[in-house]
Amino acid sequence: NIVSAGMLVLALAIAARPPDPSHPYGHGKIEFLSAGIEGTAILFAALVIGVESIHELIAGPVIHDLDVGLALLAASAAANAILGVYLTRTGERTRSEALRADGRHVLADVWTSVGVIGGLFVVRLTGWIWADPWIAITVAVHVAWEGFRLLVDSLRGLMDEADGRLIESTVATLEDARESSWIDIHSLRGWRSGARRHIDFHMTVPRYFNVDQIHAIHDRVELALLDGDEHGGDVVVHFDPCDETECHHCAMSDCAIRSHPFELRQPFTIESATRPDPTAHGHPATRIDLSSAPAD
Template identity: 40%
Template sequence: MNSEKKRLIIWSVAISLLLLAVKFYSFYITRSNAILTDAMESIVNVVASCFALYSIYLSALPKDSNHPYGHGKIEFFSAGIEGTLIIIAGIFIIYQAILGFIFPQELTDLPMGMALVGFSGLVNGFLGYLLQKKGKLLNSITLEADGRHLSTDAISSFVLIAGIGIIYFSGWIFLDNIISMAFAIYIIYNGYFLVRRSVAGLMDESNPEAINQTVEILNRNRKSNWIDIHNMRVQQYGGDSHIDLHLTLPYYFDLIQVHDEVHEVEEVLEQGLPGYVEVFVHADPCLPDSCCHYCQVKDCHVRKYPRSKKVKWTAYNMSKNQKHYHELSQFFADKP
């Protein structure tokens, strides 16, 4: 898996370097600030891809005494660096556009510039789509971030061609700086969301997508002996996941039975979720006075009360640090 990540990022670096040269040559022959916008973003592509390559190498290192959860969070840091570079590039482009308004320059050889930008857009579009697809498949935020950036670059390149075409046929040179400022705002907007996602990952902010996926897997494989799951936490370390949860089991189970049920929960999550998954399960005994109302165990010889409801496991109630009998208490309190 990690070798495929490295291979994809190496291709990204190589192609980004080639397109960087193409775009700056396009700017050189046209003197267009709008094309400079595209060229500046390519510098970000190269730097970000190089950092992404290093982060993938680092995230693949095994756990050690200083990093008991591995090195996967470097991928969040990589995405944050890429987002920050995009924002800086956008600010520089706005500065260049303002200078263009004050000191306008004549634009030359626009058709050739459009052709070069179009070629770059096609290549970036294909590479961006591939990286995003592989990033989701390999559960790599670094590949996804790099792919999203390249896809954004491709879209901006094609819109840029349309803008330059208008300038070429109308002769309205002032549009060059307006277009470059519009693109600068657009890439700053995209950079912000990359930084936002990076900070969320580094701060262990809850990821609704990861939690919902975990809940779905547990519901799909739910067993009657799993009376209750609560206090569940899902943390991501790059492409890896760490899950803590409390599992309520019948209190009369012996240690071997408890071990087998815990192991099955771990196995279900490890096989159902992408990447490396580490699961810590704390086993709780059931409380007959509280749990019988929603316990799904059939022919239970210690049952005190008949089963009255099946609690639906959701991301909301499974994350609470309490058994689901609180939910049942409210259910009975609401009944007339």
């Protein structure tokens, strides 16, 4: 626990550093690494509990008189439960993977203590001494599952897995702030580096808009998505020009190039916002033919 606490403090200190030229996306990934180490430590603890329990099943359990020790264990379990819940909730509120991981580590200790207390209580109540190692094995399985989940979550973060909650909130925010010139969004991607959010997507706008108008839209989109976020983040919008097939759901009232009347504005949804750009990666205009290039 002392090593884990020290690692937590170090990870939070590094993650809090602002982006710099060497780390343009910030230092938040250190939190996922810290969480992975915590998950590994929890798995190791589960392994030790399981091995000791199996050893007791083979050799026969030995129950000692631990009245004072049990009282201290119960008190520490209660304190750890409060601390674990606090760390976990604070991690959720601040989007800190390191705090969440440390909270789950502390709660794993609580489950271990509860298993010890429960096992000895059942033995004292029933006289069946085999209850202690069997309860310990049950606790080991639960602790191992928590460690495995934590390790998987950390690997997902390190591998930049899409953040479903971030994508959902982004789509909802863009729909609430939507302007008539925001005809469509697609190719939406969202991921986190620690507490910092990174969002990029394509937005279709009227093709006659100039650079000043498009730049102003980008500023308003960025403000809508990041306003009030103390952790900051990045928003990158790739603007696509509209074509006549989109006139049916374009709500621009003063469009001079409209070829079809407006019928119904299509809402931004997760399905439509995350669909890929059909012109990306393989559009004929973007391919480079090297077959006729001169030899060096």
